[in-house]
Amino acid sequence: MIREHDAIVVGAGGAGLWAALELAKAGVDSAVLTKLYPTRSHTGAAQGGVCAALGNQEEDHWEWHMFDTIKGGDYLVDQDAAEVLAREAIETVIELEHMGLPFNRTPDGKIDQRRFGGHTRNYGEGPVMRACFAADRTGHMILQTLYQQCVKLGVKFYDEYHVVDLLTEGGELGSGGRAAGVVAYRIADGQLAVIRSKAVLLATGGFGRMFRVTSNAWSLTGDGVSLAYRHGLPVQDMEFYQFHPTGIVGLGILLSEAARGEGAYLLNKDGQRFMERYAPKLMELAPRDMVSRAIVQELRAGRGIDGKDYVYLDVRHLGRQKIDEKLPDITDFVRVYQGIEPYTDPIPIQPTAHYAMGGIPTNIHAQATRDAANTVVPGLYAAGETACVSVHGANRLGTNSLVDLLVFGRRAGRQMVLDVKGQDMPDVTDAAAEPVRAEIEALRARPKGERKEAIRKELADVMMDDVGVYRTAEGLESARTKVAELRDRYQHVSIDDKGTTFNTDLLEAREVGYLLDCAETMVAACINRKESRGAHSREDYPERDDVNFLTHSLATKGADGAVALDYKPVTITKFQPKPRVY
Numbered sequence: 080m081i082r083e084h085d086a087i088v089v090g091a092g093g094a095g096l097w098a099a100l101e102l103a104k105a106g107v108d109s110a111v112l113t114k115l116y117p118t119r120s121h122t123g124a125a126q127g128g129v130c131a132a133l134g135n136q137e138e139d140h141w142e143w144h145m146f147d148t149i150k151g152g153d154y155l156v157d158q159d160a161a162e163v164l165a166r167e168a169i170e171t172v173i174e175l176e177h178m179g180l181p182f183n184r185t186p187d188g189k190i191d192q193r194r195f196g197g198h199t200r201n202y203g204e205g206p207v208m209r210a211c212f213a214a215d216r217t218g219h220m221i222l223q224t225l226y227q228q229c230v231k232l233g234v235k236f237y238d239e240y241h242v243v244d245l246l247t248e249g250g251e252l253g254s255g256g257r258a259a260g261v262v263a264y265r266i267a268d269g270q271l272a273v274i275r276s277k278a279v280l281l282a283t284g285g286f287g288r289m290f291r292v293t294s295n296a297w298s299l300t301g302d303g304v305s306l307a308y309r310h311g312l313p314v315q316d317m318e319f320y321q322f323h324p325t326g327i328v329g330l331g332i333l334l335s336e337a338a339r340g341e342g343a344y345l346l347n348k349d350g351q352r353f354m355e356r357y358a359p360k361l362m363e364l365a366p367r368d369m370v371s372r373a374i375v376q377e378l379r380a381g382r383g384i385d386g387k388d389y390v391y392l393d394v395r396h397l398g399r400q401k402i403d404e405k406l407p408d409i410t411d412f413v414r415v416y417q418g419i420e421p422y423t424d425p426i427p428i429q430p431t432a433h434y435a436m437g438g439i440p441t442n443i444h445a446q447a448t449r450d451a452a453n454t455v456v457p458g459l460y461a462a463g464e465t466a467c468v469s470v471h472g473a474n475r476l477g478t479n480s481l482v483d484l485l486v487f488g489r490r491a492g493r494q495m496v497l498d499v500k501g502q503d504m505p506d507v508t509d510a511a512a513e514p515v516r517a518e519i520e521a522l523r524a525r526p527k528g529e530r531k532e533a534i535r536k537e538l539a540d541v542m543m544d545d546v547g548v549y550r551t552a553e554g555l556e557s558a559r560t561k562v563a564e565l566r567d568r569y570q571h572v573s574i575d576d577k578g579t580t581f582n583t584d585l586l587e588a589r590e591v592g593y594l595l596d597c598a599e600t601m602v603a604a605c606i607n608r609k610e611s612r613g614a615h616s617r618e619d620y621p622e623r624d625d626v627n628f629l630t631h632s633l634a635t636k637g638a639d640g641a642v643a644l645d646y647k648p649v650t651i652t653k654f655q656p657k658p659r660v661y
Contacts, residue, residue: 152472253311
């Protein structure tokens with residue numbers, strides 16, 4: 080039996096939930112599909128804040144936020160999108176407050192704000208308080224608030240439905256076809272559901288699980304990005320992947336930039352605040368790509384703690400009251416996972432794979448596009464980390480992830496409301512599920528073969544070692560060879576669980592395939608970008624090259640299965656590229 084809704088949202092993080100709210104308020108028949116229970120979505124892991132130029136603590140203006148976003152992204156940001164982000168950040172944060180989000184407050188009752196990396200006053204003069212926050216659990220509060228509003232408005236949820244394919248009408252998405260719905264695997268019993276729809280929003284998050292050390296949840300495997308890629312769409316700017324400077328050593332669990340926003344120090348083995356060597360004006364509040372590179376350089380120079388591969392994050396001088404009021408969660412993480420008391424001891428940290436700047440290309444209305452001319456794909460939308468608008472360019476500014484998913488999740492929902500009016504329901508048959516059913520059954524029936532765990536581990540190792548904070552031609556070519564080998568081995572992967580009831584073994588095997596898609600596009604784009612820009616740092620090409628590479632990359636799956644690369648210009652409106660110093 081085919082189910083149908085006028086609009087489908089895939090993913091129940093902040094972007095998906097706000098889009099669902101807009102659809103519900105407009106009375107559009109819609110539904111949210113999510114492979115996790117909604118409040119387990121990864122938006123809930125965001126800690127430090129959501130930025131908006133409210134000016135509650137210091138003078139601030141959206142134009143300054145726009146500039147910081149563009150400069151932070153090393154001028155690869157589309158400036159029309161950055162203006163939308165900075166302008167609408169203010170109203171979306173206030174709207175969230177009116178929904179009931181419990182922000183920290185100033186003494187006179189306004190939303191409290193604190194400093195964050197790369198946030199400046201007057202176009203770079205010095206730091207400014209722009210990050211609105213709810214202690215260090217801001218993303219958790221956003222997720223809970225939006226979910227409560229969705230429940231209030233009666234949003235339809237398909238919980239624990241893992242979307243395994245996109246439906247199209249009139250050809251593939253990359254060659255003129257229209258999005259027509261999804262095929263979803265019901266985790267409880269293994270049944271495939273065919274759901275047709277006039278509009279599909281992909282809001283499935285990022286793909287950090289391709290790296291060995293990552294802040295990303297186990298579920299962030301690039302599902303939406305991969306499925307769009309498999310149906311002929313390009314993926315944009317995949318070479319740009321942000322490493323957050325302060326992850327728990329070995330585990331990668333994030334210790335929020337909020338700590339540095341509140342005044343924490345980074346120290347090397349000699350007790351030096353080494354950021355004075357790399358960003359003398361902003362110190363620890365420089366953008367994340369710069370701080371991560373600084374840490375790696377300290378380690379290479381032998382200034383890691385006890386000669387090991389980490390440095391210290393020090394909050395001791397902040398005092399117990401500030402730590403308890405402003406940083407309760409991350410300090411508890413330190414106690415639980417490291418056995419350290421942050422009141423009295425510095426915290427061992429190292430860079431952790433954190434955020435994908437690249438993804439499905441969209442315009443400022445969250446409509447997916449299919450080529451360098453920004454041709455809209457009818458019926459398909461993307462928002463949040465799955466999408467590349469591009470407001471993050473080569474390096475995302477701290478707290479802009481939450482602003483991105485709020486602003487463009489809301490925009491996606493409103494655009495879908497407009498677009499479904501007068502549209503006919505696409506023509507979809509029960510047979511639409513057969514290709515993916517055949518893939519699943521072949522995987523389930525294969526008696527023996529490669530272990531998905533081994534492939535996933537080897538992928539994580541090569542991506543961390545060769546496609547990490549620093550990159551070289553030799554390392555990238557080695558990674559390309561290894562990813563191709565893993566791709567071949569993946570064709571023979573087998574699973575132990577042959578059943579249908581909560582078969583996570585099967586779904587995790589499919590997720591490895593999604594990660595391989597994302598990895599091969601990332602490596603190909605990295606090899607071809609012979610410059611250093613933002614989070615893409617080539618040791619063999621250490622300078623930014625605006626003559627040849629002030630462009631967005633587009634990676635498409637070629638007819639032979641290989642990655643084909645194309646490029647499109649960056650939209651520049653107000654701020655011409657300048658040297659990026661802090």
